[in-house]
Amino acid sequence: MKLGGKTVTENNIKPHLSDIYRFNSLTEPLHKHFGSPGSLKNSFKPSMHQRRSMSVQSLRQRTDMKVRSGGPRVDYHCHISITEYSNPENPTLVSVSVEEFLADLDEAGIDVAVVLSDDRTSPAQVAAFIEKAPDRFVGFGHVNPVEAGSDEEVLRQRNELGLFGLKLYPTSEGYRVDDQRAYGAYEAASSIGMPVMFHHAGMPTPRDRLRHSNPALIDEVAASFPELKIVLAHLGYPRVDETLYVARKHRNVWCDISWPYGDVDHPSYLYMLWRDLLTATNLGVISKLVFGTDYPGVRQRPYLDMLMSVNRYAAHEELRIPEASLMAMVDENVKPLLPPEML
Numbered sequence: 438m439k440l441g442g443k444t445v446t447e448n449n450i451k452p453h454l455s456d457i458y459r460f461n462s463l464t465e466p467l468h469k470h471f472g473s474p475g476s477l478k479n480s481f482k483p484s485m486h487q488r489r490s491m492s493v494q495s496l497r498q499r500t501d502m503k504v505r506s507g508g509p510r511v512d513y514h515c516h517i518s519i520t521e522y523s524n525p526e527n528p529t530l531v532s533v534s535v536e537e538f539l540a541d542l543d544e545a546g547i548d549v550a551v552v553l554s555d556d557r558t559s560p561a562q563v564a565a566f567i568e569k570a571p572d573r574f575v576g577f578g579h580v581n582p583v584e585a586g587s588d589e590e591v592l593r594q595r596n597e598l599g600l601f602g603l604k605l606y607p608t609s610e611g612y613r614v615d616d617q618r619a620y621g622a623y624e625a626a627s628s629i630g631m632p633v634m635f636h637h638a639g640m641p642t643p644r645d646r647l648r649h650s651n652p653a654l655i656d657e658v659a660a661s662f663p664e665l666k667i668v669l670a671h672l673g674y675p676r677v678d679e680t681l682y683v684a685r686k687h688r689n690v691w692c693d694i695s696w697p698y699g700d701v702d703h704p705s706y707l708y709m710l711w712r713d714l715l716t717a718t719n720l721g722v723i724s725k726l727v728f729g730t731d732y733p734g735v736r737q738r739p740y741l742d743m744l745m746s747v748n749r750y751a752a753h754e755e756l757r758i759p760e761a762s763l764m765a766m767v768d769e770n771v772k773p774l775l776p777p778e779m780l
Contacts, residue, residue: 514729
C-alpha cells in the first residue's frame, strides 16, 4: 500500500499513522460508514487475494452506501500517473493500472473517481482509460485556454471524447487565469455545464510561478462567469485563507482537499489539514469542500482515515470539525459537480 507515493510496510510505517487508529472515538464514524480498517498490515499492505476479496465485498456494499448517503462517494482528484514531490530533491513518478485503481477505490468504499488529464496523460488517453469502467470514472480534459482555438477544443473534448470536465494548469503553463484570451474557453465550458478545475497551488519547481495561482485572479474569473463551476485544487496552498474567501464570495466556486501541503507522511500534515478545515468552518464554506487525494500519489483509504482523524488536534470541543461535515466532503458536497447520471 502507498501513502504519499511511498511504499508502506509493517516495518517502516511511521508512528503517527498507527496513532490515528488508537483514536477509536474519532475514527469511529469512518469505520461505521466505510468499514473497519482492521490491522495495519491488512490496511496498508493487503495481499492480492485480500485485495480481490475486499473488491468483491465493497462492490456488494456500494449500493447500500449510495442509498444511505443519497449519492456516490467520490474522489474528485485523481491521475493515472503523477510526479510525487514529498522530497523536492528526489521527485518520483507513480503510475497506476485500471485494476489497481479500482481495487484502491473499492478498499476505501469510494464509488466514483475523477480522472484528470495532465502533461503526462492526454485527454484522449484519459477518455480511453475511463471507458474501461465508465460507471466508476469521470474524465476531465485539458486545454491551454490562452491558445487560439481552445474554445472549440473544449467542445470537442466533451462531444467527441466524452469528457465531463476540464483541468487547467496556469502555474505550469505560465498564464494568468484572468487573461482575456482565456475567456473563450471559459465561455465554452460554461455553456455546456462543464466544471473547470484549476491547479491552484504552488509547485516545488522553479518554472512554476506562484503569481499564477493568486486567488485574486480567480475572483475575477468567478465574477465574470457566474454560471461556470470552478473547483480550486489543493485548497489553494499556500494561499489557503484567500482561496477559502473566494469560495465564500462566489456561489460557483468549490475547493478540493487533495494533497495541499508537503510531506503527507509527516505528523504536521494532519494538523495543517485540521487548521484549514477549521478556517473553512469559520467562514461558512466547509460545505463547498470536496474530497480529493491526488491519487496515485496519495491512496484513498489512508487519506480518508486521516481526514476522519483531524479532530485529534482540537484542544476544545468547540474547535472540533463536525463529523457530518467531514463525511459530506466525500458525497453530499460534490453532487453539483458530477454528471447527472452518476447521482
